[in-house]
Amino acid sequence: MKYEKLASPLLTAYEDFRSSGEPALRMRSRAMGMISAEGRPRPARVVVFLHCDEEKDFTALTPQGLQVNQRRGRIRTAILPLESLDALSEDDGVHRIVPARYLKPRMDVALPKMHIPEFRGMSLTGQGVILGVVDTGIDTSHPAFAGRILKIWDQTLSGAGVPEGGYGAELAGSTFAMTRDTHGHGTHVGGIAGGSDPKYGGIAPRADYVVVKTDFMNAHIADGIRYIFRVARELNRPAVVNLSLGGHGDAHDGTDSLSQIIDQEAGAGRIVCCAAGNEGNDNIHAQSIVGGGHMRRMRFLVPDMSVTLAALNGWYPGSATLEVSVRSPGGFVTPYQPVITFGSPVRSYTLPDGGVTIATPGPDPDNGDHNFWIEIKGETDGHPVAGGIWLLRVRNNTTQGAELHVWTLDDEGGRVVFTGTSVKDSVKIGSPGSASSAITVAAYTTKVEWTDVNGADHSVGFELDDITDFSSEGPLRNGARKPDVAAPGAMIASTLSTQSAPTAAWILDVRNRVNAGTSMACPFIAGLTALLLQRDPKLDPTGVKALLSPHSRIPGKASGSFHPKWGFGVIDATNL
Amino acid sequence: MDYTKLDASLNTVLPGSRQKPGVTIQVFIHTVSPIDQPELAILRRHGIRAERGATVITALLTPDSIADLSDQPWIRSLKLAKQSRPLKP
Numbered sequence: 001m002k003y004e005k006l007a008s009p010l011l012t013a014y015e016d017f018r019s020s021g022e023p024a025l026r027m028r029s030r031a032m033g034m035i036s037a038e039g040r041p042r043p044a045r046v047v048v049f050l051h052c053d054e055e056k057d058f059t060a061l062t063p064q065g066l067q068v069n070q071r072r073g074r075i076r077t078a079i080l081p082l083e084s085l086d087a088l089s090e091d092d093g094v095h096r097i098v099p100a101r102y103l104k105p106r107m108d109v110a111l112p113k114m115h116i117p118e119f120r121g122m123s124l125t126g127q128g129v130i131l132g133v134v135d136t137g138i139d140t141s142h143p144a145f146a147g148r149i150l151k152i153w154d155q156t157l158s159g160a161g162v163p164e165g166g167y168g169a170e171l172a173g174s175t176f177a178m179t180r181d182t183h184g185h186g187t188h189v190g191g192i193a194g195g196s197d198p199k200y201g202g203i204a205p206r207a208d209y210v211v212v213k214t215d216f217m218n219a220h221i222a223d224g225i226r227y228i229f230r231v232a233r234e235l236n237r238p239a240v241v242n243l244s245l246g247g248h249g250d251a252h253d254g255t256d257s258l259s260q261i262i263d264q265e266a267g268a269g270r271i272v273c274c275a276a277g278n279e280g281n282d283n284i285h286a287q288s289i290v291g292g293g294h295m296r297r298m299r300f301l302v303p304d305m306s307v308t309l310a311a312l313n314g315w316y317p318g319s320a321t322l323e324v325s326v327r328s329p330g331g332f333v334t335p336y337q338p339v340i341t342f343g344s345p346v347r348s349y350t351l352p353d354g355g356v357t358i359a360t361p362g363p364d365p366d367n368g369d370h371n372f373w374i375e376i377k378g379e380t381d382g383h384p385v386a387g388g389i390w391l392l393r394v395r396n397n398t399t400q401g402a403e404l405h406v407w408t409l410d411d412e413g414g415r416v417v418f419t420g421t422s423v424k425d426s427v428k429i430g431s432p433g434s435a436s437s438a439i440t441v442a443a444y445t446t447k448v449e450w451t452d453v454n455g456a457d458h459s460v461g462f463e464l465d466d467i468t469d470f471s472s473e474g475p476l477r478n479g480a481r482k483p484d485v486a487a488p489g490a491m492i493a494s495t496l497s498t499q500s501a502p503t504a505a506w507i508l509d510v511r512n513r514v515n516a517g518t519s520m521a522c523p524f525i526a527g528l529t530a531l532l533l534q535r536d537p538k539l540d541p542t543g544v545k546a547l548l549s550p551h552s553r554i555p556g557k558a559s560g561s562f563h564p565k566w567g568f569g570v571i572d573a574t575n576l
Numbered sequence: 577m578d579y580t581k582l583d584a585s586l587n588t589v590l591p592g593s594r595q596k597p598g599v600t601i602q603v604f605i606h607t608v609s610p611i612d613q614p615e616l617a618i619l620r621r622h623g624i625r626a627e628r629g630a631t632v633i634t635a636l637l638t639p640d641s642i643a644d645l646s647d648q649p650w651i652r653s654l655k656l657a658k659q660s661r662p663l664k665p
Contacts, residue, residue, distance in 0.1 A: 185662040219602050219634035219657035249658035257604035260632050275663045344579050346587045359584040365653045373584035519663040
């Protein structure tokens with residue numbers, strides 16, 4: 001017996017059974033999947049989750065009485081005689097054996113808390129509406145989506161592409177097996193918006209899916225949005241696209257290319273929902289007024305030996321001109337570089353502890369503002385950026401002051417952060433959440449405790465029934481109000497991709513997991529939008545916002561109050 | 577090459593890209609007004625598929641194509657496409 005493969009409750013039950021016999025099973029039958037043999041011709045059995053190799057074939061163990069319910073998958077359900085545990089645990093393809101537990105037959109908490117069941121009533125299910133998901137893909141074999149995935153454009157596969165982009169492969173029906181969601185993010189997001197499940201079902205359980213598995217290049221995300229709306233148009237159906245993704249390489253004012261495309265594509269019966277972002281606790285944004293004739297310094301920390309490219313994305317009004325310089329942890333500095341409007345605005349500098357490239361072009365034609373872009377590399381290509389405190393130095397040689405905003409970027413995301421007084425916990429909603437027409441969604445905490453597949457209890461340190469601290473704050477750099485609304489984003493139970501391999505703490509059962517993020521809040525509103533589109537297929541982004549805003553509320557404040565962390569508050573669908 | 581039409585990040589990656597044969601760069605092309613047949617023909621020469629009436633177009637371009645298109649009077653700006661991420665805390 002490989003005892004280390006048995007979860008603790010099963011181990012104790014097995015040992016108790018060996019020493020005490022059938023009574024040991026009776027006392028556990030209410031809590032675990034134990035089936036006593038008393039009074040029955042068959043031996044005592046136990047219902048378990050099997051953590052195993054994805055392609056593991058259990059045929060050889062059939063004579064031992066093992067019945068496995070799925071032919072493939074990393075986590076499967078099975079029933080077996082207790083006497084067979086020994087042989088099963090000895091199998092190299094089996095990694096863990098966990099007893100099943102009885103759960104309370106209830107819906108998960110997020111939907112009732114927002115009064116979704118009352119709003120749906122008997123008629124609103126999302127039927128006839130297209131749910132577009134641009135994400136890491138979807139587990140097409142998951143029963144929560146059975147028969148409702150119409151098409152998938154997998155941008156990561158080789159193929160002839162689609163009219164919106166000559167790359168990737170379009171899949172339908174029998175070819176779905178070619179695409180996988182090994183990350184699991186897209187499958188979870190898709191389930192929240194419209195998964196069908198008696199316990200952890202989504203908001204619009206009869207909507208149909210058009211999915212784009214993207215490589216997350218923002219140009220390809222734009223192509224994916226156009227693809228979904230074109231497919232929906234050909235089917236003569238309204239559509240809502242969910243974008244639980246983002247970045248900070250843009251102007252944070254909705255004038256970037258992806259936001260412009262969203263604004264062009266959205267319209268009557270075509271809605272885009274975006275996650276606000278999860279940088280509420282990350283010091284990725286610095287802000288300062290650089291007065292005429294003054295200089296300002298912004299400190300930023302590069303972690304030691306772990307970042308190969310750090311970048312700064314700075315924006316200030318086109319009416320001002322600033323000169324920028326960088327100081328390395330060793331104290332070495334680049335010259336101050338002014339705005340360069342003739343020839344290439346790029347200059348590269350080699351410091352003893354790193355390479356720095358600075359671009360300072362003239363005003364951006366889309367918003368009229370100045371943007372500088374600074375990239376910092378290691379001493380040689382591929383070598384990590386020198387760790388320590390770096391300094392952005394900004395000089396204003398004119399008489400006019402300028403409000404400067406700078407965001408850090410790195411190859412991992414969120415590792416390079418500002419320190420010191422220039423840090424500002426605001427203006428952290430980047431593209432595509434900054435798109436004017438997008439419904440941009442903040443995260444609200446509706447659940448902080450759960451029991452995982454191993455029977456272990458977990459809790460997280462978010463404040464229950466409050467805005468989640470990681471939810472990114474608005475407003476936009478131009479003062480525009482974002483996010484729009486808040487929705488449940490922690491901890492959310494929904495579909496588990498069987499092709500992904502999260503740690504056991506996140507897994508609830510063979511088909512569901514928990515996760516947190518504005519990524520989870522966004523599909524909540526996307527699903528709700530699908531219900532609204534079923535009721536009124538011509539609803540446009542302005543109409544959706546006009547419905548959601550007055551039915552949202554910041555606790556303790558009057559309806560209609562706005563806060564840059566909450567938007568107009570958490571949605572209540574009761575009278576929507 | 578009209579550098580004033582390139583955004584800061586595209587300006588930053590372009591010099592290095594020109595030194596590596598065969599490199600292509602994913603960009604957004606912004607036009608001054610909705611494009612028609614003459615502009616579509618020029619875009620096709622650079623391997624770009626676009627629809628009549630578009631004003632923001634995605635494209636995978638060589639540095640030479642970027643240089644050529646930046647000189648077209650009907651093109652307002654060229655911007656570097658950037659990597660997004662699935663959002664997780």
